[in-house]
Amino acid sequence: MPKKEAVISIKHLNHYYGKGALKKQILFDINFDIYPGEIVIMTGPSGSGKTTLLSLIGGLRSVQEGSLKFLGEELYRANQKRLVNIRRNIGFIFQAHNLLGFLTARQNVQMAVELNDRISQVDAIARSEGILKSVGLGSRVNYFPDNLSGGQKQRVAIARALVNNPAMILADEPTAALDRQSGRDVVELMQRLAREKGTSILLVTHDNRILDIADRIINMEDGVLARDSQNIVLSRESGFKTHTN
Numbered sequence: 001m002p003k004k005e006a007v008i009s010i011k012h013l014n015h016y017y018g019k020g021a022l023k024k025q026i027l028f029d030i031n032f033d034i035y036p037g038e039i040v041i042m043t044g045p046s047g048s049g050k051t052t053l054l055s056l057i058g059g060l061r062s063v064q065e066g067s068l069k070f071l072g073e074e075l076y077r078a079n080q081k082r083l084v085n086i087r088r089n090i091g092f093i094f095q096a097h098n099l100l101g102f103l104t105a106r107q108n109v110q111m112a113v114e115l116n117d118r119i120s121q122v123d124a125i126a127r128s129e130g131i132l133k134s135v136g137l138g139s140r141v142n143y144f145p146d147n148l149s150g151g152q153k154q155r156v157a158i159a160r161a162l163v164n165n166p167a168m169i170l171a172d173e174p175t176a177a178l179d180r181q182s183g184r185d186v187v188e189l190m191q192r193l194a195r196e197k198g199t200s201i202l203l204v205t206h207d208n209r210i211l212d213i214a215d216r217i218i219n220m221e222d223g224v225l226a227r228d229s230q231n232i233v234l235s236r237e238s239g240f241k242t243h244t245n
């Protein structure tokens with residue numbers, strides 16, 4: 001059977017901040033692929049380059065050196081228009097859910113639909129309410145963020161990220177502000193929706209309690225991809241172990 005096309009394919013990626021004498025290399029020769037439906041967790045100490053890599057993959061920063069392809073499209077030397085198109089295929093979820101406080105849960109999701117698609121308002125409302133139902137917020141569609149719990153707000157952010165059926169979700173510390181149970185609920189929900197829709201997920205986290213949802217764990221250290229473990233055997237009690245490939 002032919003191998004499925006990678007959603008993300010990264011080869012010899014380097015990244016630098018600063019100019020001249022202050023130029024500092026942050027990412028060093030990064031190589032990895034993510035395939036459709038894969039859930040990949042990226043761990044690593046603070047300052048190791050995780051957010052920089054995530055922002056490059058999300059088309060939020062220009063690729064300076066190396067190759068980064070999203071569904072076969074090269075981001076190196078891509079113009080702004082192409083980067084915007086790539087961003088349309090990605091759902092972003094951040095630690096601070098970034099909901100707009102003056103819009104209800106449904107309106108926050110609906111805005112993402114309307115930014116992306118030429119769709120009638122009636123359809124946009126139906127689609128937004130449908131996805132909120134699927135994240136368990138059917139009875140909260142008209143609530144403002146201030147009247148939702150942290151976990152519920154993060155579920156609205158998940159609904160907003162998924163509503164346009166993106167090929168990929170990029171999540172930066174999505175459980176950081178949540179208690180144990182809410183964090184668990186949020187990642188299990190992401191896992192279920194990703195499985196149902198075949199969406200790939202790349203999730204950056206320091207939260208060891210959620211590592212077991214990953215198909216693969218990659219570890220960044222000082223800008224280098226230090227470990228990429230596949231075929232992981234996981235058990236909640238014993239943390240995680242890796243098979244050698």
Ligand SMILES: Nc1ncnc2c1ncn2[C@@H]1O[C@H](COP(=O)(O)OP(=O)(O)OP(=O)(O)O)[C@@H](O)[C@H]1O
Pocket residue numbers: 017018026044045046047048049050051052053
């Ligand atoms: N805009 C910038 N200009 C200059 N240096 C930056 C910039 N953004 C990040 N850095 C530096 O690049 C390095 C990697 O930062 P990055 O935010 O990617 O790490 P991280 O692994 O995501 O860290 P954390 O877990 O704390 O979010 C750090 O040394 C940081 O200080």
